[in-house]
Amino acid sequence: MQLEQSLAAALHRPVDGLKALDRADAKASLKDFVRLGWPVVEPVSPLVWGWHLDVICEHLEAVSRGQIRRLIINVPPRHMKSLAVSVFWPAWEWGPRERPALRWLFSSYAQSLSIRDSVKCRRLIQSAWYQERWGDAFVLTSDQNEKLRYDNDHTGVRLATSVDGATTGEGGDILVVDDPHNVKKDVFSEKRMEAVRDWWDQSMSTRLNDPQTGAVVIIMQRVHAKDLTGHILAQNLGYEHLCLPCRYEVEERSRTSLVVKDPRTEPRELIWPERFPEDEVVRIERSLGSYGTAAQLQQRPSPLGGGLIKLKWFQRYGELPIPGLWVRVAQFWDTAQKSDELLNAPWVCGTWVETKTGLYLVDVYRRWMDYPDGKRAVVSLAKKWHPSAVVIEDKSTGSSLLQEIPKIERLPLVPFKPEGDKITRLAVESPAVEAGLVWLPATAGWLPEFEAEIEAFPNSATMDQADMLSMALKYFREGPGKVPPGLRRL
Numbered sequence: 001m002q003l004e005q006s007l008a009a010a011l012h013r014p015v016d017g018l019k020a021l022d023r024a025d026a027k028a029s030l031k032d033f034v035r036l037g038w039p040v041v042e043p044v045s046p047l048v049w050g051w052h053l054d055v056i057c058e059h060l061e062a063v064s065r066g067q068i069r070r071l072i073i074n075v076p077p078r079h080m081k082s083l084a085v086s087v088f089w090p091a092w093e094w095g096p097r098e099r100p101a102l103r104w105l106f107s108s109y110a111q112s113l114s115i116r117d118s119v120k121c122r123r124l125i126q127s128a129w130y131q132e133r134w135g136d137a138f139v140l141t142s143d144q145n146e147k148l149r150y151d152n153d154h155t156g157v158r159l160a161t162s163v164d165g166a167t168t169g170e171g172g173d174i175l176v177v178d179d180p181h182n183v184k185k186d187v188f189s190e191k192r193m194e195a196v197r198d199w200w201d202q203s204m205s206t207r208l209n210d211p212q213t214g215a216v217v218i219i220m221q222r223v224h225a226k227d228l229t230g231h232i233l234a235q236n237l238g239y240e241h242l243c244l245p246c247r248y249e250v251e252e253r254s255r256t257s258l259v260v261k262d263p264r265t266e267p268r269e270l271i272w273p274e275r276f277p278e279d280e281v282v283r284i285e286r287s288l289g290s291y292g293t294a295a296q297l298q299q300r301p302s303p304l305g306g307g308l309i310k311l312k313w314f315q316r317y318g319e320l321p322i323p324g325l326w327v328r329v330a331q332f333w334d335t336a337q338k339s340d341e342l343l344n345a346p347w348v349c350g351t352w353v354e355t356k357t358g359l360y361l362v363d364v365y366r367r368w369m370d371y372p373d374g375k376r377a378v379v380s381l382a383k384k385w386h387p388s389a390v391v392i393e394d395k396s397t398g399s400s401l402l403q404e405i406p407k408i409e410r411l412p413l414v415p416f417k418p419e420g421d422k423i424t425r426l427a428v429e430s431p432a433v434e435a436g437l438v439w440l441p442a443t444a445g446w447l448p449e450f451e452a453e454i455e456a457f458p459n460s461a462t463m464d465q466a467d468m469l470s471m472a473l474k475y476f477r478e479g480p481g482k483v484p485p486g487l488r489r490l
Helices: 002-012 014-028 030-041 051-065 081-094 111-126 128-134 190-202 228-233 278-297 371-385 397-407 422-434 447-456 464-478
Strands: 070-074 103-108 140-145 149-152 157-162 174-178 215-220 240-243 315-317 326-334 347-355 359-367 389-393 413-416 438-441
Touching: 014 030, 014 128, 030 051, 030 081, 030 111, 030 128, 051 070, 051 081, 051 215, 051 240, 070 228, 081 111, 081 174, 081 215, 103 111, 111 128, 111 140, 111 149, 111 157, 190 228, 215 228, 278 422, 326 371, 326 464, 347 371, 347 464, 359 371, 359 447, 359 464, 371 389, 371 397, 389 397, 389 464, 397 413, 413 464, 422 464, 438 447, 447 464
Parallel strands: 070 215, 070 240, 103 157, 103 174, 174 215, 315 438, 326 389, 359 438, 389 413
Antiparallel strands: 140 149, 149 157, 326 347, 347 359
16 A cells, blocks of 8 residues: 555656655565665765675565564675664664664774774664655654764664773664674684673663563674674574674575575585676785684684695795895794793794895794793894894793894894684684785705694694794884785785
8 A cells, every 4th residue: 555655656756756756665675775875875986786685685674573582694894784784774764764762882892993884874864865765764863973873863872882892871772783803813812702792792782771572683794703793603692693704605504594595506606796797806815814714704713723724825035135125124023921931932032134025034043942041043044134123022031132232233123912722823814825916935954844834733742933034024014114915915
């Protein structure tokens, strides 16, 4: 009946009729609302639709109907998840669905992201297009209309917070967690990963106004086996799980009460080739490396085991590039850290040459030494290679070196503070090796020992050379000066 009335209105009053058709279409379908409202939210970017958006919208509609109460969605980055879930969905519920009393609580890893989506949602609601169609459904109240929070005259609320922000006393009928992890920081910091899990367990998960009727939606890319998705699924709490890998895998990993209509049939088919074609996905895969690709694109992170770095990934050189092509020379020291390790663990120094096309490991010095001998070795190797930076881990023995050496020699000392555990640190830097940016000599006396440790890591008997490698790659990736093309973005 409503559609027939809309069609009749469209024939007699074209402008009013089109608005009526929009209202009818949007009320029946979230994906139609997204399509209709897209030019308002993204006026300069044409909408490129993908089948995965149909599936996401269908699951959000199931949450709106009360069919699904707890939902986790895993999808690759930049696949419109935030716009669908955090911008269009709440505006759809308040207007076309005629549920303006809903109270929403959104959270992301950063307040800036929470503000971004909150502002986009408010702009959509306040747009002339929206107001002409659903302006009579509710009004945003002037006393609470801010970037992070706005209320309406039906007691509805949209509140945005972050993992590090306070949610004291605030609750919601629908809780939405959109990307709780900072990919650049959380993945190599067990403390930050644990902090997100604790935030969820002790704070965010308790914020439903009514646990019997409320809903929770978590949408994110996977970043680690122990990320929030992994943490919740491991507890068997009854969450439905929509898992959408970038490349098709025969094994179906979604577990939801809806039928997931994945049109792909061939392994490695892309999820959204209209937006991310093969060449672009290959570039992203090279940038992320094997571990990052498995987690962020394929949504199946696994515990890091042996063979994290493949020896075949290293390039080989017979002779170093001529000095005129060098950008800088840098040394990286991994020292024994505890008093009882000084004679039981080796000191390692890697000397590297950086060029515009790659990073060359030219020497590895590895000795079991006491502290005085170690300090003399730092000075001696610096005088031998004349580096522009001598990078030393600022911890225990390293901290002492950083304090004492300037009293006897003028060396370009640089303190280095590692983050996270040894395994994840190297995993984060492995894309540079996999991309062919790291060179080893064809032959060298120290090479077999270095290769044996790296190949077996993290199941190797020692990890000092692997530590030196991850330290160097992180420094060159984030440090000052020019870097080889592709390394900065890895």
